[in-house]
Amino acid sequence: MKMFNEELEKQLKEIFAALKGDVTIALFTEPGCATGEETTGLMEEIAALSPKIRLVRYDRTVDAAKAAEYHVERVPAIVLIDSSGAYRGIKFYGIPAGHEINSFIPALLEVSGAESEVPAEFAARVAAIRRPVDIKVFVTLSCPHCPGAVQKAHKLALMNSNVQAEMIEASTFEELSRSFNVSAVPQIVIDGKTTLLGDQPMQAILEAIEAEAS
Amino acid sequence: MNLDLSFHLDAGLGSKPALDPDALHDVLVVGAGPAGLNAAMYAARKGLDVAVLGKRKGGQVLDTSAVDNYLGLDGVDGEGLAERFLKHLSKYSVPVLDGAEVVDVFSQGPVHSVVLSTGESYRARALIVATGSTPRRLGIPGEDRFAGKGVGYCAICDGPLFAGKDVFVAGGGNSAVQAALDLAQMSRAVTVVHRSRLRADQVLVDRLLSHSRIAVLLGTRIVEVTGQAAMDGLVVEDAATGARRALPGDGLFVEIGHLPNVGPFAKRLVLSEHGEIVADARGATSVPGIFAAGDVTDFPYKQIVIAVGSGATAALSANEYIARTAF
Ligand SMILES: Cc1cc2nc3c(=O)[nH]c(=O)nc-3n(C[C@H](O)[C@H](O)[C@H](O)COP(=O)(O)OP(=O)(O)OC[C@H]3O[C@@H](n4cnc5c(N)ncnc54)[C@H](O)[C@@H]3O)c2cc1C
Numbered sequence: 001m002k003m004f005n006e007e008l009e010k011q012l013k014e015i016f017a018a019l020k021g022d023v024t025i026a027l028f029t030e031p032g033c034a035t036g037e038e039t040t041g042l043m044e045e046i047a048a049l050s051p052k053i054r055l056v057r058y059d060r061t062v063d064a065a066k067a068a069e070y071h072v073e074r075v076p077a078i079v080l081i082d083s084s085g086a087y088r089g090i091k092f093y094g095i096p097a098g099h100e101i102n103s104f105i106p107a108l109l110e111v112s113g114a115e116s117e118v119p120a121e122f123a124a125r126v127a128a129i130r131r132p133v134d135i136k137v138f139v140t141l142s143c144p145h146c147p148g149a150v151q152k153a154h155k156l157a158l159m160n161s162n163v164q165a166e167m168i169e170a171s172t173f174e175e176l177s178r179s180f181n182v183s184a185v186p187q188i189v190i191d192g193k194t195t196l197l198g199d200q201p202m203q204a205i206l207e208a209i210e211a212e213a214s
Numbered sequence: 215m216n217l218d219l220s221f222h223l224d225a226g227l228g229s230k231p232a233l234d235p236d237a238l239h240d241v242l243v244v245g246a247g248p249a250g251l252n253a254a255m256y257a258a259r260k261g262l263d264v265a266v267l268g269k270r271k272g273g274q275v276l277d278t279s280a281v282d283n284y285l286g287l288d289g290v291d292g293e294g295l296a297e298r299f300l301k302h303l304s305k306y307s308v309p310v311l312d313g314a315e316v317v318d319v320f321s322q323g324p325v326h327s328v329v330l331s332t333g334e335s336y337r338a339r340a341l342i343v344a345t346g347s348t349p350r351r352l353g354i355p356g357e358d359r360f361a362g363k364g365v366g367y368c369a370i371c372d373g374p375l376f377a378g379k380d381v382f383v384a385g386g387g388n389s390a391v392q393a394a395l396d397l398a399q400m401s402r403a404v405t406v407v408h409r410s411r412l413r414a415d416q417v418l419v420d421r422l423l424s425h426s427r428i429a430v431l432l433g434t435r436i437v438e439v440t441g442q443a444a445m446d447g448l449v450v451e452d453a454a455t456g457a458r459r460a461l462p463g464d465g466l467f468v469e470i471g472h473l474p475n476v477g478p479f480a481k482r483l484v485l486s487e488h489g490e491i492v493a494d495a496r497g498a499t500s501v502p503g504i505f506a507a508g509d510v511t512d513f514p515y516k517q518i519v520i521a522v523g524s525g526a527t528a529a530l531s532a533n534e535y536i537a538r539t540a541f
């Protein structure tokens with residue numbers, strides 16, 4: 001079943017005109033993966049809208065080496081790869097549909113090189129992160145505040161290769177969500193320990209990372 | 215599965231649509247909910263130089279699933295309605311600064327200045343305060359401790375996390391009933407707990423009472439949220455007898471009304487006993503040149519259509535005020 005109607009397709013094509021370089025959507029699934037088919041369908045529709053977007057499909061087991069390279073821990077997983085073939089530390093676990101399309105599209109643009117600006121002082125603080133940081137953002141697809149939180153976490157990862165950030169769709173990854181006691185979204189979990197609730201400003205996420213280090 | 219397209223290209227830090235900090239604008243609208251957006255459109259149509267400074271484009275409308283009471287737009291969803299508002303306003307090329315929080319306000323003669331959390335300040339001949347409201351909390355033991363661990367304030371956001379579980383809704387107004395109906399789509403059982411009678415519109419009450427998975431406990435006060443790592447239930451009290459009992463459950467959505475977001479305006483403007491900005495029939499506040507509209511005012515009913523109307527009123531009043539005032 002197609003997700004995009006004509007109007008949405010037209011809108012997205014206009015948005016994708018701003019893609020700077022090529023982006024590869026590396027999609028990991030496995031046979032029997034419940035939401036894999038839907039996710040594949042959505043990615044195929046998106047890739048068809050711009051010659052700059054390429055979709056490459058991987059099987060988590062068959063392509064175990066690739067999965068390890070991109071630190072893919074569960075499926076369905078979407079990893080965005082830039083035009084130089086580099087993994088930029090950002091992932092989507094579960095389908096970025098519903099409201100979450102709004103974190104997926106900016107991510108495509110960012111990884112294509114159409115980067116949003118950040119004040120210099122803030123960029124310097126992000127660049128100063130020297131240890132590996134893992135940010136998980138739990139979302140639901142019906143949550144209007146969630147894409148903002150995902151976008152911010154992803155931006156931090158794009159700015160510093162020590163940071164990895166992932167969206168996790170809580171209904172798809174129920175057990176994982178339960179293990180983090182997720183009952184409200186967005187829930188931002190830094191290094192498995194510090195938890196922030198809600199669509200927090202980027203400063204707040206950065207401060208939580210800085211506070212952990214000290 | 216649907217897609218709700220509406221995104222920002224920067225994550226809240228990047229370049230913002232330019233607004234000249236040195237210019238003296240005619241009108242600055244604070245808050246980008248229904249009241250603020252309509253005020254901006256009316257001001258723009260009067261030919262005023264207007265801009266909107268708002269924390270979140272769309273306001274509370276984004277937090278609701280179905281809006282069934284906006285005349286002419288039967289069954290529109292909250293997000294869709296907010297998009298229509300923004301699209302309509304975009305015809306007038308009014309700058310709308312998103313992620314902009316006003317933290318201070320001061321005046322020099324008839325010129326009013328607002329300061330954002332990021333430090334920039336902007337000046338205008340008139341301000342329209344349309345900062346809306348935020349959900350009221352119960353203020354009972356366990357509510358803070360289990361916030362995000364069972365206690366929630368956005369049923370449409372968190373509802374999927376309670377699929378197959380038992381949830382409570384506190385409150386008896388429209389938003390409580392709507393939350394119960396939304397939650398009942400996925401949860402195993404929903405119990406609405408309210409200390410007095412239901413105040414919601416009859417059409418919603420009828421749907422509530424006829425729903426097989428929703429129970430309603432009236433005349434009942436929630437006195438505590440209990441649990442260990444996560445919430446596991448409530449303690450409730452019968453309003454008539456004072457008898458207490460424990461009710462097991464996994465989640466509680468608090469929908470007991472709203473508190474006005476008066477923010478920095480509290481120190482400048484006369485407030486009502488409920489902490490709302492007192493505004494007259496023309497939207498004028500206690501300070502000349504500062505107008506207010508929507509949920510943040512002392513107008514008794516908090517509805518989208520009312521916020522939209524009061525935004526128009528405030529803009530038209532601001533226009534008259536600017537025309538007759540020497541700056
Ligand atoms: C779950 C839910 C369901 C609802 N359902 C309905 C319905 O079906 N029908 C209906 O008519 N009404 C409904 N309402 C009520 C309706 O949403 C409100 O009455 C309406 O949104 C009020 O509009 P407003 O513009 O006054 O304020 P808001 O919508 O609250 O917008 C105010 C904006 O100002 C921003 N702001 C606050 N402080 C500042 C600051 N200092 N600086 C900058 N910006 C600031 C806020 O972030 C917000 O974006 C519902 C409300 C909720 C929460």
